[in-house]
Amino acid sequence: MLDIKRIRENTEEVRNGLVRRGMDTACLEKILAADIERRALIAKADELKQKRNAVSKEIGQAKREGKDTFAIQTSMRVLGETITLCDNLLANVEERLRTAMLAVPNVPCPTIPTGPDASANRVVRVVGTPRTFSFKPLDHVAIGEKLGIFDFPRAVKLTGPGFPILLGQGSRLQRALIQYMLDLHTQKQGYTEMIPPYVVNTASMVGTGQLPKMAEDMYHCNADDYWLVPTAEVPVTNYYRNDIIEKLPVYLTAYTPCFRREAGSAGKDTRGILRVHQFDKVEMVKFVEPETSYDELESLVANAEEILQNLNLHYRVIELCSGDISFSAAKCYDIELYSPATDSWLEVSSCSNFEDFQARRANIRYRGPDGKPRLVHTLNGSGVALPRLMIAILEQCQQEDGSVLIPEVIRPYLGGTERLLPKAK
RNA sequence: GGAGGGGUGGUUGAGUGGUUGAAAACAGCGGUCUUGAAAACCGCCGCGCCGCCAGGUGCCGAGGGUUCGAAUCCCUCCCCCUCCGCCA
Numbered sequence: 371m372l373d374i375k376r377i378r379e380n381t382e383e384v385r386n387g388l389v390r391r392g393m394d395t396a397c398l399e400k401i402l403a404a405d406i407e408r409r410a411l412i413a414k415a416d417e418l419k420q421k422r423n424a425v426s427k428e429i430g431q432a433k434r435e436g437k438d439t440f441a442i443q444t445s446m447r448v449l450g451e452t453i454t455l456c457d458n459l460l461a462n463v464e465e466r467l468r469t470a471m472l473a474v475p476n477v478p479c480p481t482i483p484t485g486p487d488a489s490a491n492r493v494v495r496v497v498g499t500p501r502t503f504s505f506k507p508l509d510h511v512a513i514g515e516k517l518g519i520f521d522f523p524r525a526v527k528l529t530g531p532g533f534p535i536l537l538g539q540g541s542r543l544q545r546a547l548i549q550y551m552l553d554l555h556t557q558k559q560g561y562t563e564m565i566p567p568y569v570v571n572t573a574s575m576v577g578t579g580q581l582p583k584m585a586e587d588m589y590h591c592n593a594d595d596y597w598l599v600p601t602a603e604v605p606v607t608n609y610y611r612n613d614i615i616e617k618l619p620v621y622l623t624a625y626t627p628c629f630r631r632e633a634g635s636a637g638k639d640t641r642g643i644l645r646v647h648q649f650d651k652v653e654m655v656k657f658v659e660p661e662t663s664y665d666e667l668e669s670l671v672a673n674a675e676e677i678l679q680n681l682n683l684h685y686r687v688i689e690l691c692s693g694d695i696s697f698s699a700a701k702c703y704d705i706e707l708y709s710p711a712t713d714s715w716l717e718v719s720s721c722s723n724f725e726d727f728q729a730r731r732a733n734i735r736y737r738g739p740d741g742k743p744r745l746v747h748t749l750n751g752s753g754v755a756l757p758r759l760m761i762a763i764l765e766q767c768q769q770e771d772g773s774v775l776i777p778e779v780i781r782p783y784l785g786g787t788e789r790l791l792p793k794a795k
Numbered sequence: 796g797g798a799g800g801g802g803u804g805g806u807u808g809a810g811u812g813g814u815u816g817a818a819a820a821c822a823g824c825g826g827u828c829u830u831g832a833a834a835a836c837c838g839c840c841g842c843g844c845c846g847c848c849a850g851g852u853g854c855c856g857a858g859g860g861u862u863c864g865a866a867u868c869c870c871u872c873c874c875c876c877u878c879c880g881c882c883a
Binding site for chain 2: 408409412413415416417419420422423425426427428429430431433434439442443444445446447449450614741742743
């Protein structure tokens with residue numbers, strides 16, 4: 371959520387930001403009108419309440435002195451009704467204002483590229499070199515078939531499309547990667563590990579900005595009004611909702627399954643495990659002082675990149691343009707792994723600075739130099755998503771004989787195993 | 796799921812209709828004293844909203860209600876604790 375004062379006082383700056391996102395800015399006029407209405411009603415209601423408080427005090431005093439207060443009490447009853455009326459009008463305006471404010475996305479950082487969609491994104495750096503193959507590289511589905519590590523038909527039987535089954539050495543590889551990434555984040559990069567709930571309430575989803583906009587993309591438990599997490603960002607960030615953090619910065623990391631309905635994406639990129647409704651991910655979340663958040667974003671990206679570098683994978687970093695960043699983000703880098711079989715780039719990480727946008731929604735604060743509460747800045751980044759990491763490893767490390775050479779840093783997590791071997795015919 | 800108890804400021808903890816936004820203590824901040832520190836003493840010390848300021852207003856788990864007036868009475872909900880039941 372944006373600061374209403376910012377919308378009020380720097381309307382054109384905010385408007386420009388929304389225009390850069392390709393948004394209609396009519397919502398700002400509605401918000402400003404509601405804001406004026408709201409403040410007028412507050413002034414009116416406060417004035418009436420001041421009178422009520424004063425007279426009530428006098429009545430108390432008079433009663434103690436044994437005086438008759440019937441007449442004045444009767445007249446005050448009318449004032450009470452007027453106040454109730456005023457408060458109802460105010461509640462109505464505030465609800466309208468809040469609804470409108472929750473629907474306004476973050477203002478993009480001024481330095482990011484301006485553009486309507488992904489075509490305007492900027493490639494920041496390409497790391498590693500594409501491997502040259504002496505044979506035609508297979509895609510992850512074909513490799514997985516040879517290795518016997520997926521079972522898509524039976525997964526559909528159990529649930530439906532988009533809920534893959536990993537088997538045998540495939541399961542073990544994924545578990546090893548999770549373990550490796552968590553170890554790197556916690557042992558070397560200074561993060562504290564958390565195992566959070568995978569199901570959260572509505573307030574948490576509003577806090578990080580998934581609701582109200584993304585309701586259709588998430589799984590909801592009607593009986594309890596709970597939501598399956600689409601990312602660990604939600605429970606981990608909301609850990610400090612309505613809280614004052616004692617000491618900044620705080621770095622947290624969590625492995626969780628992620629659940630995404632991806633409404634409207636049926637039939638798109640559905641081959642294999644590229645785009646699924648349930649996947650695993652290791653996430654990093656930072657709570658920092660506002661002055662440092664853009665430096666923290668750079669180190670967050672570096673933390674994610676370190677994984678891929680250590681795995682010796684070919685990847686690139688993209689700076690998203692104003693039209694492509696997510697609802698809550700002010701600036702975002704995507705990290706994409708190269709898929710040699712499809713000659714395409716696969717997004718495995720999204721690292722964002724939300725500035726105080728989430729902190730205002732979720733009311734996450736710390737004490738500034740003057741001891742007064744201030745909103746923190748929040749950031750998060752994947753470190754990293756498992757399915758596409760698996761795809762990239764399978765494809766980039768595949769051998770002509772059908773085996774897959776395991777990156778060296780992962781081998782200790784696989785009991786020294788050097789390669790995944792094709793299943794016996 | 797059933798029965799009982801309880802949710803008050805950073806913490807502990809008073810407060811059952813009227814100068815209570817809230818006693819007291821502890822913690823914290825500033826000062827006096829001291830070579831320095833401790834102790835002692837003095838003062839300050841919650842958050843939000845409206846307002847240029849003065850000030851006003853709201854907040855005692857959340858939301859409603861009663862009343863001239865609610866931390867205090869009533870209703871609904873949430874959470875925590877104890878016991879019972881069920882259970883990985």
